[in-house]
Amino acid sequence: MKELTVTPLDLFMNDVVDKNPNEPEFHQAVREVSETVIPYIEENPKYKKANILQRIIEPERTIIFRVPWMDDQGNVHVNRGYRVQFSSTLGPYKGGLRFHPSVNLGVIKFLGFEQVFKNALTTLPLGGAKGGSNFDPKGRSENEIMRFCQSFMTALHLHISKHTDVPAGDIGVGPREIGYLFGQFKRIHNEFSGILTGKRPNWGGSFIRLESTGYGTVYFIQEMLAEVNDSFKGKNVVVSGSGNVAQFAMEKASVLGGKVIGFSDSTGHIHVPNGMSFDMIEEVKFLKNEKRGTISELAEKYSDTWYYEGERVWNIPDKVDIAIPCATENELDENDARKLIEKGVRCVGEGANMPTTTEAMHLFQSENILFAPGKAANAGGVATSGFEMAQNSARITWDHETVDKKLQTIMKNIHRQCVTYGNSQKSGHINYVRGANLAGFVKVADSMIEQGLV
Numbered sequence: 311m312k313e314l315t316v317t318p319l320d321l322f323m324n325d326v327v328d329k330n331p332n333e334p335e336f337h338q339a340v341r342e343v344s345e346t347v348i349p350y351i352e353e354n355p356k357y358k359k360a361n362i363l364q365r366i367i368e369p370e371r372t373i374i375f376r377v378p379w380m381d382d383q384g385n386v387h388v389n390r391g392y393r394v395q396f397s398s399t400l401g402p403y404k405g406g407l408r409f410h411p412s413v414n415l416g417v418i419k420f421l422g423f424e425q426v427f428k429n430a431l432t433t434l435p436l437g438g439a440k441g442g443s444n445f446d447p448k449g450r451s452e453n454e455i456m457r458f459c460q461s462f463m464t465a466l467h468l469h470i471s472k473h474t475d476v477p478a479g480d481i482g483v484g485p486r487e488i489g490y491l492f493g494q495f496k497r498i499h500n501e502f503s504g505i506l507t508g509k510r511p512n513w514g515g516s517f518i519r520l521e522s523t524g525y526g527t528v529y530f531i532q533e534m535l536a537e538v539n540d541s542f543k544g545k546n547v548v549v550s551g552s553g554n555v556a557q558f559a560m561e562k563a564s565v566l567g568g569k570v571i572g573f574s575d576s577t578g579h580i581h582v583p584n585g586m587s588f589d590m591i592e593e594v595k596f597l598k599n600e601k602r603g604t605i606s607e608l609a610e611k612y613s614d615t616w617y618y619e620g621e622r623v624w625n626i627p628d629k630v631d632i633a634i635p636c637a638t639e640n641e642l643d644e645n646d647a648r649k650l651i652e653k654g655v656r657c658v659g660e661g662a663n664m665p666t667t668t669e670a671m672h673l674f675q676s677e678n679i680l681f682a683p684g685k686a687a688n689a690g691g692v693a694t695s696g697f698e699m700a701q702n703s704a705r706i707t708w709d710h711e712t713v714d715k716k717l718q719t720i721m722k723n724i725h726r727q728c729v730t731y732g733n734s735q736k737s738g739h740i741n742y743v744r745g746a747n748l749a750g751f752v753k754v755a756d757s758m759i760e761q762g763l764v
Contacts, residue, residue, distance in 0.1 A: 319348050326367060333416030335639060338668060339423050340367055342683075346747040360763075362755045369422065371395040374415070375465040377443055379458045382451055391462055393441035393469055393477075396422040399757045401435035402473055404692060406480030406508075408442035409487065412638075418442060420639070421480075424663055425692070427750030428685040431724045434696035439475055441466070447482050448602075459490035467495050472503045472702075478695045479508040481638070484554065484599075485520070504702025507695035516698035517710040518717065519691075524558025524661060525714070526690015526721050527634060527682075531659040532566060533725035534680045537740065540656070543567035548630050550574050550623050551637035552598050552605055555661045555688065559634050561591050572626040574637065577604045579623035581616040590615075622646060629654050636661030644669040651677055660684035671743065678739050686724050686746040693720040 319341075326340050344363065351357045373393040380386055392415060395403045405425040408418075418440050426438030443462060447455050470477060479488050488508045495505050502514075509515035518525065528542075535541050547568040549556050552575045560570045569585035573594070582590070590612060597603045609617035618625070624633070624646040630653040635642045639662065647670035650658070657680040660666060664684055666674075674681045694717055701707055708716075724746075731752075732745020 318352070319344055322348060322363070330416070330419070333419060335420035335664070336416045336423065338640075339420040339664060342664075342668060342671075342743070343423075343427065343747050343751070346744045347751050350748055350751070356759065357755050360755075360759050362758060365758065366397065366426065366751075366754065367423065369394050369396045369419065370398060371469075372415075372419075373441075373466075373469050377445065377458065377462050377465060379454070379461045381454050389443050389445040389458070391441070391443045391465055392418045393466060393475070394418050394422040394439060395469075395475055396438045396440070397426045397754065398437040398474075399754050399761065400430055401437050403439035403475035404429055404436040404478070404695065405439040405441070406478045406691075407483045407487075407491075408440070408480040409445045409447050409482030410442070411444050411446045413442045413444045417639075421663055424685050426754060427747065428689045429692055430750040430753045431686055431727060431746060432689050432693045432696060432720055433723055434693060434720075436692065436696055439477070440480075441477060442480065442483070445482075447487070452486075455487065456490045459487055460494040463491045463494040464498070466491075467498050470495075470505060472505050472699075476504065476695075476699060477506055478692070481553070484508070485510050485515075504699050507698040509698070511707070514698075514702055516694055516701055516713055517708065518713045519694045519698060520554060521558040521561075522694035522713075522717055523555045523688050523691030524560075524636070525562045526693065526717055527555070527559050527636070527659050527661040527687045528562040528566065529690065529718055529721040530682055530687040530725055531632065531634070531657060533722060534657060534659070534682060534742070537725075537729065538680070541567065542632070545569065545631035545656075546571050546629055547632045547634065548572040548623055548626055549634045549636055549661070550579075550641055550665070551635075551662070552594055553636070555691075556634075556636040557591065557595050557598070559636055559661050560586060560594070561588070563632070563634070564588065564591065568632065571628055571630075572623045573605070574623040575605045577606060578617060578619040578621055579626065580605050580608055581618065581626050581628075582612075582614070583616075583628060584614055624649055626653075631656050633658045634661050635665035637665060638662055639664045640667050642666045642670050644673055646670065647673045651679070655679060658682065659687045661688050663688070675741065675743070680740075681742055682728075683743045683746050685750065686728050686742060689724055690717055690721055693717060 422440035728745030
């Protein structure tokens with residue numbers, strides 16, 4: 311009988327799962343990085359001697375707290391709040407807050423772990439963290455959301471400062487929620503400081519912060535395409551989601567000559583065979599940001615636009631050149647990947663955090679399809695948050711054009727790092743997952759060694 315071989319990766323992951331039970335998202339994120347990093351560590355003994363990988367996967371601090379609040383009818387509710395401060399090796403903890411019923415400790419740890427490497431790739435002095443709550447803002451009134459945010463910050467403020475931890479927004483936390491959180495922090499501390507990013511520009515926010523994750527993802531894809539002498543021009547583009555990241559990914563892809571033929575929300579997807587107009591994209595912004603409706607309303611308003619209830623956008627019948635998943639984790643599975651490959655997909659760029667399952671990612675890579683992991687492709691959001699921190703510290707405001715140029719430069723630099731570490735001498739193909747993981751790991755690991763055993 312043939313003996314099963316237990317690899318170093320298997321041994322490592324068994325230990326991770328034992329120490330972190332019932333956290334599948336965190337296990338997935340750690341495995342995806344470890345597949346690349348463990349062989350590299352074996353070739354570089356200094357990282358093995360310092361036990362770097364085991365230290366990186368353990369958060370420096372995990373904070374869990376209750377968030378009591380009262381609804382408009384006087385009923386008392388209690389939600390759970392989280393802040394996982396993963397790594398301060400490169401700078402103050404930085405990462406968003408997510409308000410969504412799916413939030414639990416495993417989800418926040420996966421997001422915080424990814425944030426460490428993403429922030430390292432930006433070249434800015436930022437550590438990694440993530441936080442949030444299982445509170446669902448959907449269907450809640452403005453006053454209920456304000457009361458929840460104030461209660462959340464009353465607990466969180468003890469653990470953050472402009473020099474320690476600077477949270478931002480994420481799913482369920484936009485400029486409205488950031489405003490309420492900021493106001494409560496200011497009220498408690500009697501200071502106006504850059505304690506949060508994602509603020510409105512007229513009270514300390516940065517221009518194009520709202521657009522930056524979507525824009526940055528498209529800028530990264532543009533660099534990938536240019537690497538193989540290609541571009542967005544004339545390409546069929548499919549985007550999942552219709553929130554902030556998806557909206558501005560659709561907008562920038564269209565500006566660069568792409569034809570956005572499909573997008574989605576939690577109810578289904580829209581197919582636009584002739585491509586979305588800029589008016590339609592603006593309508594999506596109004597529908598989702600102001601009216602808070604569903605995309606089915608667009609099919610009623612625009613001709614030659616089809617709505618498919620309950621179906622994923624990857625089922626779209628047309629040829630797909632570029633896919634940009636911008637909704638949530640594990641939304642694009644192996645079956646979806648096969649469908650996209652059959653439709654001729656050339657490039658996949660993650661606008662969300664880990665939206666592609668491990669199996670789907672490996673399938674794309676085996677077909678030599680350009681694949682950009684979220685830690686590289688969607689780093690534009692946190693990069694612009696870093697710009698906001700710099701502007702707050704200097705008490706200045708950069709104009710729209712200045713921030714956009716800096717964002718493009720950052721995305722070019724991230725792409726260059728991925729190419730440096732991901733370029734295969736044998737195949738000539740660039741493995742962007744390997745490149746992003748190694749570039750981020752080396753920067754964090756070297757800094758950890760230099761700072762001693764802390």
